[in-house]
Amino acid sequence: MENKQKIVIAEVGRHLGESVTFGCWLTRRRSSGKIQFLQLRDGTGYIQGVLVKEEVPEQVWEEASRLTQESSLYITGVVREDPRSPSGFELSVTGVEVIQVTQDYPITPKEHGVDFLMDNRHLWLRAPRQRAILKIRAQIISAVQSFFDERGFTLVDPPILTPSSAEGTTELFHIKYFDEDAYLTQSGQLYMEAAAMALGKVYSFGPTFRAEKSKTRRHLIEFWMIEPEMAFVDHEENLRVQEQFVSHVVGEVLKNCRPELETLGRDIAALERVKPPFPRITYDQAIDMLKELGMELPWGEDFGAPHETALAEKFDRPMFITHYPTGIKAFYMKPDPNRPEVVLCADMIAPEGYGEIIGGSQRIDDPELMEQRFKEHDLSSEAYQWYMDLRRYGTVPHSGFGLGLERTVAWICGLDHVRETIPFPRMLYRLYP
Amino acid sequence: MENKQKIVIAEVGRHLGESVTFGCWLTRRRSSGKIQFLQLRDGTGYIQGVLVKEEVPEQVWEEASRLTQESSLYITGVVREDPRSPSGFELSVTGVEVIQVTQDYPITPKEHGVDFLMDNRHLWLRAPRQRAILKIRAQIISAVQSFFDERGFTLVDPPILTPSSAEGTTELFHIKYFDEDAYLTQSGQLYMEAAAMALGKVYSFGPTFRAEKSKTRRHLIEFWMIEPEMAFVDHEENLRVQEQFVSHVVGEVLKNCRPELETLGRDIAALERVKPPFPRITYDQAIDMLKELGMELPWGEDFGAPHETALAEKFDRPMFITHYPTGIKAFYMKPDPNRPEVVLCADMIAPEGYGEIIGGSQRIDDPELMEQRFKEHDLSSEAYQWYMDLRRYGTVPHSGFGLGLERTVAWICGLDHVRETIPFPRMLYRLYP
Ligand SMILES: [Mg+2]
Ligand SMILES: [Mg+2]
Known part of the structure; x- marks a missing residue:
């Protein structure tokens, strides 16, 4: 040749x-x-x-x-x-x-069960549908990078092995780290806050882990997150960045992955509607809307996937639910100064039943309030001294968010299950190949 | 405001x-x-x-x-x-x-010990030198992505949690994965080979782990690798891609990070010489050169850092050492058809004493030889059936390599120690912050 x-x-x-x-x-x-x-x-x-x-x-x-x-x-x-x-x-x-000359290729044009295909994931990747998903996944990642790089963000890699977790250890994977105990990261956010104080605007792209014994079409054990963090950015600007970001990502997929979207039979028109501004409702408004839909929920309770889906169905593009009750959100979220029982946060809910793809908030910048939260949440102050330092030494208003890559891939590709969104999915009973 | x-x-x-x-x-x-x-x-x-x-x-x-x-x-x-x-x-x-108004900021303009700075890594990142390194690290990653994206490679994320390892488990971190045993990945290569059969040319960018009880200026426990894999690419083309790749990365840093290189006092002229072609010597020639340098080594032994440094000093840019003895290289490397006691591999050695930054090879594509290697290396055939499948079902010539990000950052930045090349280094006695 x-x-x-x-x-x-x-x-x-x-x-x-x-x-x-x-x-x-x-x-x-x-x-x-x-x-x-x-x-x-x-x-x-x-x-x-x-x-x-x-x-x-x-x-x-x-x-x-x-x-x-x-x-x-x-x-x-x-x-x-x-x-x-x-x-x-x-x-x-x-x-x-x-x-x-290949003999007896296991995946024939006939129908195969999901377990069989998963056991043969290393070969299943060759199917046009799986290839199309992987191409779109790569395009999404590339669009994430171009969005942030063009806006002066610096890519920062937070650690995967961490000494402890801010949000309880029950869903963490434990590792014996020589003579110490370590855990696989669930989120790089706290580290990204430190990086934002050094570099202004930063973002991460890396794997995160949740040892959750749940088996739903939205859960993976190992999944990738994009976590931007921005110094001198408030709740309002945080939402603007998010809607521009998600619109950019969808736009790049539409521009560069038309054949792959067609392979998947994706409804293109639904993606073309993803343009800012995204609708915003408060948690309180969401509670009212759910009541009208016959899904009454007491104030202070968190929404589940069915609530999110019901709310999202009212809108033709991703939407924000803002100002959740302080009690059901993470300890580091900044209370609304006008109404401290809610926090300056937002979840972005994808349309078409794909659920939450982003969680974000303005962070607490007041050192006294942060000390108080440490006590309320029983965070061993030694392990988190470094995080407290960010409020002691030149604290500033700052905000950030986390986008779950696989749920975003599932939504943009129009997939029923996240297991096809990642090359080698890790699930409750799935560690091979 | x-x-x-x-x-x-x-x-x-x-x-x-x-x-x-x-x-x-x-x-x-x-x-x-x-x-x-x-x-x-x-x-x-x-x-x-x-x-x-x-x-x-x-x-x-x-x-x-x-x-x-x-x-x-x-x-x-x-x-x-x-x-x-x-x-x-x-x-x-x-x-x-x-x-x-910040009181008693711990890192003052006076000199501090390394342990103190590492304990305060979350604040140390704010120092101009550390910021410059992180900016260059981000530019290197961005240049990696632009190089591969522009050449038709697809980014693929191999799994971090793996059921077993091809190269022994002594240096692996173990995890209890519900009822199974899992290990943190040391390399995504085997998975990238599967992906190359689906997507042609692929590359990964992700964290890898080595539970090595060594404490040198070149070792991190958690480090990031870039692992391209290419179907229908032989040893020769593999080397050409590598020298173009590394030259592109250095060129982008020179173009976009001049102030940061100046902050670090980096010798710019040394980086400007990084242009293809890179010098190539075989393992045999390297043995001869080492003998002349008074560092005699019996044929068949691997080189250590001092040997690599001595060899690299003979050249003004990164160089390749090719055709290592089969016995000291990984089981999946393809023997030279003309001389099966050596493999079609190359290590790329950085200049200025920074050591190996790339290891790569053409992979075995012959199913019988691969079966033989499985037996020789006592690889439980069940755990690696999927990898064997890549030779059973449409095997093709293919090649790939792995670049260690942190060693590359250390070299391009001119740093003494890899601990400054990553935002939150994980080392033998360092898991905090
Ligand atoms: Mg939620
Ligand atoms: Mg070597």
């Missing part, structure tokens, strides 16, 4: 009328006896190769005839335009060099 | 002659009695504020006089050009609103 032009399928459009060679896998072969159609993939794209028996050497025809599903090969041919094909091109095959 | 133009210090150049307001911290104050100089930082940059007693209201002068190191404030003033200042600008202060 040395003297042929070696390309990838994504580039065939630049080689119209030329002879090209590329490595690929066969996804499907059909033959009429006089003509063979080879469906080919190389990870960058898909193309159909066509062999006409009378026009190719006997040996090339025979080689092609041996190809089974997921066989690997180098193929040579001339790139032709083909308006009927999704890519717009097809390949008039002139040469086939088989690398491996 | 509502009616003032609220900006960040990085943007002052766009507001020459205008009155601006921003939130910031004081790093240092000097006063002659008639004039005060305020050194200010906000994370985005540095600027000097100047107050002339006769020109400002008494109250503004008094407020400024209260400011101590790391006090937080909003400041208002007119942006002036100042060719003597590193930023090119200074601020004629007209207003000061103190947020907090």
Whole structure:
């Protein structure tokens, strides 16, 4: 293959009328006896190769005839335009060099159960639908980075191994760290607050862990979070950043992943409505709306997924629920100065039943109030001295939020279950492969 | 502060002659009695504020006089050009609103011991040197992403929690994963191989862990790796990608982080020489060179840091050592077909004594040889069936490599120790903050 032009399928459009060679896998072969159609993939794209028996050497025809599903090969041919094909091109095959004839590929075109597919996740990734999700996931991550990098944020990696957790240890994975006890991080936020005092505006992108014995279509044990934190930014500006951020991410997917959205059969119009400003309701208004919907809830109780879904159905794009009761939110959230029984926080609820994708708030900046919260929440003051220091030494108003990547991928892709949103999902009974 | 133009210090150049307001911290104050100089930082940059007693209201002068190191404030003033200042600008202060007067900031301009600074890492990050390192780290990560994204690679996140390890469990952190045993990943490579068969060219960026009881200036317990994997790419092309990749990363830092490199006193000329092609020597040649240097080593032994440093000193840019003995390299590396006692691998050694920053190889694609390696290395075939599947079902030639982020940051920044290369380092006796 040395003297042929070696390309990838994504580039065939630049080689119209030329002879090209590329490595690929066969996804499907059909033959009429006089003509063979080879469906080919190389990870960058898909193309159909066509062999006409009378026009190719006997040996090339025979080689092609041996190809089974997921066989690997180098193929040579001339790139032709083909308006009927999704890519717009097809390949008039002139040469086939088989690398491996695959026997009994486990994932056949027939239906398979989810457990079987999960056991074969390393192969299932090759399916067009799974590839499309992974491409969109990567585009979402890239859009996260471009949004923050263009706005002067600095990427900061908070630690994964932490000495303790601010929010209880029951849902934490424990690790023996030489002679000490460590836990896998649930959130990098506290560390990001320290970083914001050094760098102004920062964001993280990394894995987080929750040892939760729940098995729902929204829960993963290992999931990725994006956690921005901004010095000198208040609750109002925090919400503006969030709606611009999510709109940017959706916009980039719409711009760059149209074929993948089509592979998934995603409702494009629903995504095109994701533009700022996003509707905002307070917790109090949400309680009233739920009552009207026959889902009465006493003031002070948290919403579950059904409440969030019912509220989100009233709106055509992501929406904010703000000003939750202080008692049901994290210890570090700043009370509303006009009404300290609620905090300057917001959850962003995705439309179409996908639930909360962002939680955020302005943080407490007052050292005395923070000391009080430490006592109320029984946070061992030694382990959190460093966090208290952020209020002792040059405290400033600051805000931040956390976006759950997998729930965002599920929403943007329109998936029923988060298990398909990450290459190798970790769930309650799923640690393999 | 509502009616003032609220900006960040990085943007002052766009507001020459205008009155601006921003939130910031004081790093240092000097006063002659008639004039005060305020050194200010906000994370985005540095600027000097100047107050002339006769020109400002008494109250503004008094407020400024209260400011101590790391006090937080909003400041208002007119942006002036100042060719003597590193930023090119200074601020004629007209207003000061103190947020907090900081008492006894622990990190004073005097020298502090490393343990003390590490205990106060959450505050130490505010120092110009630490901020410069974090900015360069973020630029390196951004350059990694732009390099791969522009070349058709897809970002894939391999799992952090894994059921077992291909390379022994002695240096792994163990986790009780409900009723199963899990380990923190040491490398995502095997998973990236599966992803490459689905997406062609992929790369990862994520944390990895090594429970190693060593305490050297090159070791962290928790460190970040970039692991590209490429289908239909051989050893030669793998090396070309690596030298282009590292040159791109260094070039982006040189282009965008000049002030930070100057803060660190980095030798810029040494970085400017980082251009492809990189010198290549084989393991055999390296053995000969070491002999000439009086560091004789029997064929088949691995190099340590002193050997790598001695070899790297012969070259003015990163260099490759290729074709190591099969016995001292990972089980998945492809033997040289002409000489099976060595593998198609390379380590990239950074110049200036920074040691190995990349390890990579072409991978075994032959299913029989892989089965043989499984037996030789006593890899429980059940746990690795999925990895074996990659050779059973459409095996193809493929190659990849892993770059250690923190060693790369140490080299590009010119640091003595990796502990400063990551926001919150995890080391043998260091889990706090
Ligand atoms: Mg909620
Ligand atoms: Mg080595």
